[in-house]
Amino acid sequence: MAGRGRPAGAVSVGRVVALMALAGLVCGDRIRALAASYSGEPALARPWPALELVSAAVAALAGWRAGPPYVCFAVIAVALAVIDWRTSTLPDAITLPAYPIMAVALLPTGELPRALAGGAALTAVYALLWLARPEAMGLGDVKIAGLIGMATAALSWQALVVAAFCGQLLGALYALCLLATGRATRHTEFPFGTFMLLGTLPTLCLGW
Secondary structure, X not given: OOOOOOOHHHHHHHHHHHHHHHHHHHHHHHHHHHHHHHHOOHHHHOOOOHHHHHHHHHHHHHHHHHOOHHHHHHHHHHHHHHHHHHHOOOOHHHHHHHHHHHHHHHHHHOOHHHHHHHHHHHHHHHHHHHHHOOOOXXXXXXXXXXXXXXXXXXXXXXXXXXXHHHHHHHHHHHHHHHXXXXXXXXXXXXXXXXXXXXXXHHHHHHOO
């Protein structure tokens, strides 16, 4: 006899989400270590659950709404966003291996060809932006654009466009806030890659 008041499907979904959250929680500690090593700030290694909780929440939500392959992307995105915010660096040691990892994760979905096309398209767009204004954007931003393009295009072309737009919008709003408060000038650099990665969250959470 089935359990009362709870469909079997809900139980299985709950278990899957819990496992995704656990994966994010475990990876959060590794993200802390990576951020500390790149920033040179041992304080990041002190017991403090924020990174673990954020990693767990993003991994669970992205995996639940967009699918299990996006647990990988969520963890990688959190790691890169934290490191970029702390150091204004998007290390190749994380970005480049993320491409084959995402390719393998997306292979069972059958959407890998579109993911690769999306990655190439968004890389080309950001490469042109970088060539036009190299002082406003780093080459690391161009490299993660391809990763973002892969992850979002596998959902849909609409998801890719929304993610790219949201990343630009968040970066622009942050720059305007800095200008309005007098904490920056038009030539001040800031970690734009963090906002590019944050821009993917709406698409992943909505599962487009």
